[in-house]
Amino acid sequence: MSNTSNLNAVELTVNGVPYPVAIETSRNLSGVLRDELGLTGTKEGCDDCECGACMVLLDGQPINSCSYLAVQAQGREITTVEGLAEGDDLHPLQRNILAAGGVQCGFCTPGMLMSATALLERNPDPSQDEIKIGLSGNLCRCTGYAKILDAVSNTAVELR
Numbered sequence: 001m002s003n004t005s006n007l008n009a010v011e012l013t014v015n016g017v018p019y020p021v022a023i024e025t026s027r028n029l030s031g032v033l034r035d036e037l038g039l040t041g042t043k044e045g046c047d048d049c050e051c052g053a054c055m056v057l058l059d060g061q062p063i064n065s066c067s068y069l070a071v072q073a074q075g076r077e078i079t080t081v082e083g084l085a086e087g088d089d090l091h092p093l094q095r096n097i098l099a100a101g102g103v104q105c106g107f108c109t110p111g112m113l114m115s116a117t118a119l120l121e122r123n124p125d126p127s128q129d130e131i132k133i134g135l136s137g138n139l140c141r142c143t144g145y146a147k148i149l150d151a152v153s154n155t156a157v158e159l160r
């Protein structure tokens, strides 16, 4: 990391792509993803570690990117919702959440998908309770959660 005035030149690796950026030390990762890299799939809701809308994966682990300094993500693998689909092929979680009717306003959806991705990665056969715990950091004000839980459950079956 090098200092140019109060900016730090860092390289962030997002969805396998290196992005050189010059950012202040105080910038949070969600803001940098959205405003500097144009990756607006990651949402900012509470900005206070409460809602999970900003969830991304850092070396495969879900984190609230609103509360994580972007400079600390240098040298780590960041995965955002934009990294789930392969070209025009949606990730099974994306297909299943749409099919189950688990997307209404959609604001929580990217964060839900990232938490669910991490959950299925560490536990390919989760119980309903384990799915609830895996998504417990993500709030949804629209769906009542049941359809989202169904989508994760259906994806787990599909991927096994």
Ligand code: FES
Pocket (backbone or CB within 6 Å): 043, 044, 045, 046, 047, 048, 049, 050, 051, 052, 053, 054, 055, 064, 065, 066, 067
């Ligand atoms: S915006 Fe990060 S937890 Fe709500």
Ligand code: FES
Pocket (backbone or CB within 6 Å): 102, 103, 104, 105, 106, 107, 108, 109, 139, 140, 141, 142, 143
């Ligand atoms: S679909 Fe609107 S907040 Fe979840």
